[in-house]
Amino acid sequence: MSVETRTHTALHVVKGAIVKVLGDDAKWSAGASADGSHGRITVQFNRKPTDDEVSEIERLANLKIKEDQPIEIHVMSRADAEARWGDLLYDLFPLPEHITELQIFHLPGWNVNACNKDHTPSTGAIGGLAITKARYRNKRQLLEVSFDLAE
Numbered sequence: 001m002s003v004e005t006r007t008h009t010a011l012h013v014v015k016g017a018i019v020k021v022l023g024d025d026a027k028w029s030a031g032a033s034a035d036g037s038h039g040r041i042t043v044q045f046n047r048k049p050t051d052d053e054v055s056e057i058e059r060l061a062n063l064k065i066k067e068d069q070p071i072e073i074h075v076m077s078r079a080d081a082e083a084r085w086g087d088l089l090y091d092l093f094p095l096p097e098h099i100t101e102l103q104i105f106h107l108p109g110w111n112v113n114a115c116n117k118d119h120t121p122s123t124g125a126i127g128g129l130a131i132t133k134a135r136y137r138n139k140r141q142l143l144e145v146s147f148d149l150a151e
């Protein structure tokens with residue numbers, strides 16, 4: 001399992017933890033990147049989170065990793081996926097109209113997202129992570145959460 005695959009999968013787990021702690025106001029992702037064991041997820045949000053909230057995001061993400069929950073990958077028509085999950089599938093920037101079949105990452109109860117990248121079969125393979133920075137960009141109303149995988 002490559003480190004990029006683990007880091008990318010961790011983005012979904014951290015995103016789920018962000019929404020658990022900060023609520024649906026934080027459900028729109030504006031960007032995500034994985035570089036080696038370093039990841040960064042950016043979500044739209046309306047305020048700077050407290051230090052306690054950031055700690056809770058890290059704690060919940062690691063609990064989800066420890067739980068080793070299986071990850072479901074579905075390949076299905078866009079219409080069926082939208083009927084099941086609605087706009088939860090999408091990030092801030094919509095997929096082009098011409099895409100009619102989607103690969104869906106689904107961690108039940110935690111995160112669902114149209115995503116055609118490779119993922120670990122379950123959350124445990126991520127190993128663990130530490131949030132290294134949570135930066136709030138006031139003007140753009142964007143929250144960037146950076147993390148490193150535990151080695």
Ligand SMILES: [Zn+2]
Nearest residue numbers: 008105115117
């Ligand atoms: Zn993905």
